[in-house]
Amino acid sequence: MSGRFFIIALHEGGRIQEETWELVSFARRCGAAGPVMMVLSDEGSIERLAGELAHRTGLDVVGLAGSHLREYSAEAYIRTLVPFFRDASEEEEVHIAAAHTSRGIDFVPQLSIGIDACCITAVEDVGEGSFIRSLHHGRFRAEVRADRAKVVITVLPGAFAPEDIEPGKPGRIRIVPAGDISLSTRSRGTRAPVHANMGLTRAEVIVSAGRGLGGSENIRLLTMLSSLFPKSALGATRAVCDQGWLDYSHQIGSTGNTVSPRLYLACGISGAIQHLAGMRNSGMIVAINTDPHAAIFRTAHYGIVEDLTTFIPLLVDRCLKRG
Amino acid sequence: MKILVCVKQVYDSPETLVFDESTGQVTFGPHTVFRMNRYDEYALEEALRIRERLGGAVIDAISVGPARAAKTIRRAMELGADHGIHVQTGDIDSPGAFERAHLIAAAARGRGYDLVLAGVMAEDDMESQVGPLLAAVLEYGCATGVIFEEISGNGREIAVEREVEGGSRECLTLALPCVLTIQSGINTPRYPALSHVLRARSSELECIAASSLAVPPPAQSLVRILPPAQGRKGEIIEGTAVEKADKLIHILREHSLLPRQGA
Numbered sequence: 001m002s003g004r005f006f007i008i009a010l011h012e013g014g015r016i017q018e019e020t021w022e023l024v025s026f027a028r029r030c031g032a033a034g035p036v037m038m039v040l041s042d043e044g045s046i047e048r049l050a051g052e053l054a055h056r057t058g059l060d061v062v063g064l065a066g067s068h069l070r071e072y073s074a075e076a077y078i079r080t081l082v083p084f085f086r087d088a089s090e091e092e093e094v095h096i097a098a099a100h101t102s103r104g105i106d107f108v109p110q111l112s113i114g115i116d117a118c119c120i121t122a123v124e125d126v127g128e129g130s131f132i133r134s135l136h137h138g139r140f141r142a143e144v145r146a147d148r149a150k151v152v153i154t155v156l157p158g159a160f161a162p163e164d165i166e167p168g169k170p171g172r173i174r175i176v177p178a179g180d181i182s183l184s185t186r187s188r189g190t191r192a193p194v195h196a197n198m199g200l201t202r203a204e205v206i207v208s209a210g211r212g213l214g215g216s217e218n219i220r221l222l223t224m225l226s227s228l229f230p231k232s233a234l235g236a237t238r239a240v241c242d243q244g245w246l247d248y249s250h251q252i253g254s255t256g257n258t259v260s261p262r263l264y265l266a267c268g269i270s271g272a273i274q275h276l277a278g279m280r281n282s283g284m285i286v287a288i289n290t291d292p293h294a295a296i297f298r299t300a301h302y303g304i305v306e307d308l309t310t311f312i313p314l315l316v317d318r319c320l321k322r323g
Numbered sequence: 324m325k326i327l328v329c330v331k332q333v334y335d336s337p338e339t340l341v342f343d344e345s346t347g348q349v350t351f352g353p354h355t356v357f358r359m360n361r362y363d364e365y366a367l368e369e370a371l372r373i374r375e376r377l378g379g380a381v382i383d384a385i386s387v388g389p390a391r392a393a394k395t396i397r398r399a400m401e402l403g404a405d406h407g408i409h410v411q412t413g414d415i416d417s418p419g420a421f422e423r424a425h426l427i428a429a430a431a432r433g434r435g436y437d438l439v440l441a442g443v444m445a446e447d448d449m450e451s452q453v454g455p456l457l458a459a460v461l462e463y464g465c466a467t468g469v470i471f472e473e474i475s476g477n478g479r480e481i482a483v484e485r486e487v488e489g490g491s492r493e494c495l496t497l498a499l500p501c502v503l504t505i506q507s508g509i510n511t512p513r514y515p516a517l518s519h520v521l522r523a524r525s526s527e528l529e530c531i532a533a534s535s536l537a538v539p540p541p542a543q544s545l546v547r548i549l550p551p552a553q554g555r556k557g558e559i560i561e562g563t564a565v566e567k568a569d570k571l572i573h574i575l576r577e578h579s580l581l582p583r584q585g586a
């Protein structure tokens with residue numbers, strides 16, 4: 001890919017988010033020559049953040065600084081980034097990548113309109129001048145090509161292994177004052193998760209249910225199955241918690257708990273990326289699902305195509321019989 | 324207060340999709356059932372709750388899509404939306420998020436919406452773009468992944484909480500008008516009331532031909548549809564149900580994951 005390539009590094013509590021290092025790999029895969037790291041913050045912290053990026057990646061860094069950037073808001077980011085890219089001519093090719101996180105997906109589409117760019121989200125692979133992303137619950141992928149000179153992209157966390165970067169010579173740092181923009185958005189800080197569940201993060205075996213459970217009356221099937229294992233706990237997809245079949249403290253995934261038990265039994269779970277984000281690192285994953293094409297079978301070590309309402313009782317029964 | 328809710332029609336289950344590898348096309352099989360995108364159900368419910376809290380609010384539901392999308396707009400009216408707008412795309416089954424957002428913006432402009440709600444993501448394309456794109460086109464403020472909202476400041480602003488990684492919440496206050504994309508779990512969507520069902524049946528939808536709206540040319544094009552990437556080469560355990568159960572028990576025991584029962 002020709003033209004300039006920017007990687008926007010997001011940060012939280014003074015720390016660069018881990019996905020940033022994956023974006024460096026993504027830029028390499030795109031064949032970007034000398035991508036530039038970009039970070040937005042207030043004057044008090046911009047040099048330290050930019051310094052860390054320059055040292056860890058060896059790439060040049062642009063730090064955009066302003067007091068309105070003390071806390072993240074989409075408005076602050078867009079109103080800083082749009083003027084920065086305004087100097088680029090209409091025909092100049094520019095790629096801008098950020099992580100497909102709750103913040104990336106918040107400001108990136110809005111940025112694309114501001115700079116007349118094409119916006120491609122949740123990119124997980126790179127084609128010949130094209131980008132590849134999942135559709136339809138991960139059942140298919142779409143290869144898409146930008147029809148604008150400027151392209152902004154959110155990259156799916158976990159899709160590109162973080163680059164092993166030789167520290168080498170740190171990149172050059174340029175701090176650009178972004179002015180002090182008065183925002184109509186007021187940040188009021190962050191609230192800690194209400195649903196953190198230590199029992200779940202400590203469990204060695206997690207029996208986890210998805211919408212395929214069918215209803216709260218089938219929770220007893222999970223309890224039955226989990227009673228076979230010591231140190232086990234019940235997990236769930238967001239869909240199960242949204243239905244009220246289990247409360248949100250059981251939710252596993254990007255907006256729930258992150259777990260890595262020795263064994264994860266996924267029952268009636270389709271395998272959405274947001275769910276996988278919370279359990280991908282489990283020792284062994286076993287999936288039970290009626291749909292042989294369910295995405296979960298591509299993450300599971302062992303798959304069983306069966307109806308969980310009949311298979312779980314059978315499994316428990318065989319286990320007890322065999323002693 | 325005028326509220327616009329964006330509702331998308333999606334297929335109920337991806338199992339009914341048919342993929343033709345030779346043409347790289349995905350089509351709907353004969354058994355495909357369509358319904359409202361679940362995240363949009365939460366957005367609509369939130370609009371209904373705002374109307375109940377504030378009194379006097381008017382809710383419009385809009386959808387961009389082919390003829391069958393009318394059913395999803397009617398559904399929104401059965402659930403309580405006051406007015407339905409259908410931006411008809413004719414043969415184009417599912418325009419991308421960019422076109423969709425521009426079409427909604429073109430239809431919404433000049434109608435004085437104070438608040439626009441959409442689902443955080445469409446279950447089919449999974450782009451999570453329409454809400455924030457629409458906000459930028461309309462030059463409205465925007466918050467995505469909203470799990471709590473409360474209108475304040477005499478109806479001039481809205482306090483929201485956005486759900487982020489790990490379930491933490493970012494708290495912010497936006498000036499109205501603005502666009503919010505709604506996360507599932509913010510409420511429990513209701514069932515339609517009979518009075519609304521009857522009214523929805525007798526009211527007309529406002530139909531606008533997409534071709535009559537001025538929107539920019541698409542920003543991206545589809546090269547082709549691909550099968551999913553080969554993930555882990557996991558083993559599918561075959562056999563009768565009993566054989567599968569026994570094999571699984573054997574595997575778990577081999578890995579010391581399942582103790583002998585009754586020991």
Ligand SMILES: Cc1cc2nc3c(=O)[nH]c(=O)nc-3n(C[C@H](O)[C@H](O)[C@H](O)COP(=O)(O)OP(=O)(O)OC[C@H]3O[C@@H](n4cnc5c(N)ncnc54)[C@H](O)[C@@H]3O)c2cc1C
Pocket residue numbers: 137209210211212213214236237238239240251252253254255256257267268269270271272273274275278288289290291294306307308309443444468
């Ligand atoms: C911003 C954002 C954050 C999110 N965060 C999370 C998160 O933290 N955690 C999370 O889980 N999700 C999260 N989601 C939702 C996620 O995208 C999926 O919608 C969700 O994970 C799907 O849950 P599911 O697998 O239970 O349901 P579905 O996708 O509906 O899958 C149900 C599965 O059950 C199977 N099935 C049906 N009947 C049976 C049966 N009788 N026996 C066996 N199998 C059966 C079906 O074949 C299907 O594969 C998030 C989404 C967004 C947009």
